[in-house]
Amino acid sequence: MTGVFSRRKLLGWTGAGAAVAGVGAATGCAAAGAAPAPGERVVPFRGAHQAGIVTAAQDRMHFVTLDVTTGDREQVRALLERWTPAAERMTAGAETTPGGAVDLNPQAPPTDTGEALGLPPSALTLTFGVGATLFDKLGLSAQRPAGLADLPRFTGDQLDAALSGGDLCIQACADDPQVAVQAVRNLVRMGFGTTAVRWSQLGFGRTSSTSTAQATPRNLFGFKDGTNNLKAEDPASLDQHVWVQPGDGPAWLDGGSYLVARRIRMHVEIWDRTSLFEQETIIGRTNGEGAAFGRTAEFETADFSAVGPDGAPAIAMEAHVRLASAESLGGVRILRRGYNFVDGSDGQGHLNAGLFFVAFMRDPHGQFVPMQRALANDDDLMEYIEHTGSAVFACPAGLGEGSYWGQSLFES
Amino acid sequence: MTGVFSRRKLLGWTGAGAAVAGVGAATGCAAAGAAPAPGERVVPFRGAHQAGIVTAAQDRMHFVTLDVTTGDREQVRALLERWTPAAERMTAGAETTPGGAVDLNPQAPPTDTGEALGLPPSALTLTFGVGATLFDKLGLSAQRPAGLADLPRFTGDQLDAALSGGDLCIQACADDPQVAVQAVRNLVRMGFGTTAVRWSQLGFGRTSSTSTAQATPRNLFGFKDGTNNLKAEDPASLDQHVWVQPGDGPAWLDGGSYLVARRIRMHVEIWDRTSLFEQETIIGRTNGEGAAFGRTAEFETADFSAVGPDGAPAIAMEAHVRLASAESLGGVRILRRGYNFVDGSDGQGHLNAGLFFVAFMRDPHGQFVPMQRALANDDDLMEYIEHTGSAVFACPAGLGEGSYWGQSLFES
Numbered sequence: 001m002t003g004v005f006s007r008r009k010l011l012g013w014t015g016a017g018a019a020v021a022g023v024g025a026a027t028g029c030a031a032a033g034a035a036p037a038p039g040e041r042v043v044p045f046r047g048a049h050q051a052g053i054v055t056a057a058q059d060r061m062h063f064v065t066l067d068v069t070t071g072d073r074e075q076v077r078a079l080l081e082r083w084t085p086a087a088e089r090m091t092a093g094a095e096t097t098p099g100g101a102v103d104l105n106p107q108a109p110p111t112d113t114g115e116a117l118g119l120p121p122s123a124l125t126l127t128f129g130v131g132a133t134l135f136d137k138l139g140l141s142a143q144r145p146a147g148l149a150d151l152p153r154f155t156g157d158q159l160d161a162a163l164s165g166g167d168l169c170i171q172a173c174a175d176d177p178q179v180a181v182q183a184v185r186n187l188v189r190m191g192f193g194t195t196a197v198r199w200s201q202l203g204f205g206r207t208s209s210t211s212t213a214q215a216t217p218r219n220l221f222g223f224k225d226g227t228n229n230l231k232a233e234d235p236a237s238l239d240q241h242v243w244v245q246p247g248d249g250p251a252w253l254d255g256g257s258y259l260v261a262r263r264i265r266m267h268v269e270i271w272d273r274t275s276l277f278e279q280e281t282i283i284g285r286t287n288g289e290g291a292a293f294g295r296t297a298e299f300e301t302a303d304f305s306a307v308g309p310d311g312a313p314a315i316a317m318e319a320h321v322r323l324a325s326a327e328s329l330g331g332v333r334i335l336r337r338g339y340n341f342v343d344g345s346d347g348q349g350h351l352n353a354g355l356f357f358v359a360f361m362r363d364p365h366g367q368f369v370p371m372q373r374a375l376a377n378d379d380d381l382m383e384y385i386e387h388t389g390s391a392v393f394a395c396p397a398g399l400g401e402g403s404y405w406g407q408s409l410f411e412s
Numbered sequence: 413m414t415g416v417f418s419r420r421k422l423l424g425w426t427g428a429g430a431a432v433a434g435v436g437a438a439t440g441c442a443a444a445g446a447a448p449a450p451g452e453r454v455v456p457f458r459g460a461h462q463a464g465i466v467t468a469a470q471d472r473m474h475f476v477t478l479d480v481t482t483g484d485r486e487q488v489r490a491l492l493e494r495w496t497p498a499a500e501r502m503t504a505g506a507e508t509t510p511g512g513a514v515d516l517n518p519q520a521p522p523t524d525t526g527e528a529l530g531l532p533p534s535a536l537t538l539t540f541g542v543g544a545t546l547f548d549k550l551g552l553s554a555q556r557p558a559g560l561a562d563l564p565r566f567t568g569d570q571l572d573a574a575l576s577g578g579d580l581c582i583q584a585c586a587d588d589p590q591v592a593v594q595a596v597r598n599l600v601r602m603g604f605g606t607t608a609v610r611w612s613q614l615g616f617g618r619t620s621s622t623s624t625a626q627a628t629p630r631n632l633f634g635f636k637d638g639t640n641n642l643k644a645e646d647p648a649s650l651d652q653h654v655w656v657q658p659g660d661g662p663a664w665l666d667g668g669s670y671l672v673a674r675r676i677r678m679h680v681e682i683w684d685r686t687s688l689f690e691q692e693t694i695i696g697r698t699n700g701e702g703a704a705f706g707r708t709a710e711f712e713t714a715d716f717s718a719v720g721p722d723g724a725p726a727i728a729m730e731a732h733v734r735l736a737s738a739e740s741l742g743g744v745r746i747l748r749r750g751y752n753f754v755d756g757s758d759g760q761g762h763l764n765a766g767l768f769f770v771a772f773m774r775d776p777h778g779q780f781v782p783m784q785r786a787l788a789n790d791d792d793l794m795e796y797i798e799h800t801g802s803a804v805f806a807c808p809a810g811l812g813e814g815s816y817w818g819q820s821l822f823e824s
Contacts, residue, residue, distance in 0.1 A: 200763055222525045222526025268597060272522075280518075344755060345609045348608075349609050
């Protein structure tokens, strides 16, 4: 890929003849051996797996699902082929096309919408997936993997169809939300006539760490979230729990992963009237440090067999950390990668706030379903939350040089 | 104010006996003469004017309006008195009360919701205002300033009552959105029984600079926005255009300002089909540099009398920059402080995106009204946007030591 016009250069933009820099130059600091400034970090777009899964979770997210508005498979395939270089350029901090915002034919609409001009790459990742509904629409039913079978209804589900499903998804994560929004908006724009937005979700703050180098963030219940998350530094566990392995299903998804999204409204007003003792008992960890009951430090392994002075389990049998633990679920683990959201107010005097749960896994029905069933049935936290949206997508493996999003499926 | 327990200290939290630091310590780096790390910046809560107006615009915003659910003036006054120290503490990077999240009575609900534990102050400002509807409800009609009279209906207005008005507003701006959200959520929580959320708006990216030290950001049409904004470095213009002066109206608002909020949905899909030439003609500036037509640099003064080679005005008579200019409006200027937003999708295949316009001024009817009337009637940009929410608030002057939000009104 040559001729990338880094948006950064536009800070000193002097017209079409100005410096043209390759992707390497966009990460010039790193090439020189020094750590790049935070905003300058570029996450490689191509690789064995898609970026945005085990990539150290960025601070902000814009997630969009789209429905195809055509049954013409070739038209959709061609869009994916057009999307890919634009996505790759944007993750490198460039416009969708060289000079796309400012120096192409002024009589034509700009090919880049321009709101990220001057902003650094901000570790943008764009992760692509396909939903169950896509396959029949495009005559690809034979390629639909078993993992995309509908999720069962869980106790307490209050799903809104307008916030659920979708033929395609694009997860944009970045440390600057304007960069994530710009990327989604430009891909949506390129899809006009082939795809239409089904729903979209902005996440303002990450609630998971996906690297041991990251501090554990807090969710809107004030607790550290995902202390025991799978981490990028444990590739063996990722192979076991996150990456689809050969033989799991149709070969086009080998090396990919399933993305489960759940929009979880959190009734923070009710939670906020609960005593700290009850809050901590429900979670099974202390609030301040985030240590499991009976431990003193966040990352000390929880001891689910420990009993308190009264002979009762130190961590309640219905505590969130116990129900969601690999120990209780026969070894099930997932890679969580969710974000806090506030979507205005609910019209009843409250903020419309919660957690946009995103997790990656090898098999939704063998991992997410038993975990969520246990939580939905027994977790006292359910009294304070409500699942209002749900979707599952199959995210293919990473892209080699010259390949495009979904190629393994569309050419399988 | 003593006994502030900096949230930062919780990174090494060791229990109730751990270090107790004053506000001064929260800005320790600055006290030692070195510039604080970006996240550590504390904006003083008290001063001649409220923070969050000429404060260099932070990156993120959470804006909330509330209605009072009581006609008891003393109950509302008491809430404002309770809100104030909590707000002050949060802007200093502390919990709402000392140790409020983790080390008070475990049998009581925490007095701080905890999701900002471990996060730095992030330049949080909390700006308070009162709306026209508050005065009758609390028997304060004689104190209602003329500036709070209803705005006229403007051409093209499509206002949603559920996104308009409010008895009270709190504008939270910070460089970390979790810090802004936490502050709003805690103030909302403290108001239960006295106030209820009317509407709330998250803004992910600033669209204005309020200091000459800041680069001009871009809105979702891809253009730099607010190049000619009033700036903190021009106090004489602020006195003329932003701060309510003695004699303007009731004395309780002297030194304050009016906040006009307009939720502006931007039909980016239509804009994106418009040629760069037409986009630039509508705005009156180039996209890349942001220079006025006929100029080459962003901050060169626009020449509205210049004509092009064809004898027509270089900047069209209906160009946005001309219609909104002080030259066209008899000297009217405002302090813009808005944010980009994306509120999911619109159910019709598009992102629900736009600009949450916030501006501060001395007199809404003498400044915002003529400006918006000119734009609503003649600006070609109106073809691409839609005003869906509207509100005006009177924001009192800044707080001296020991005073509380709204004291000048409630004790007037």
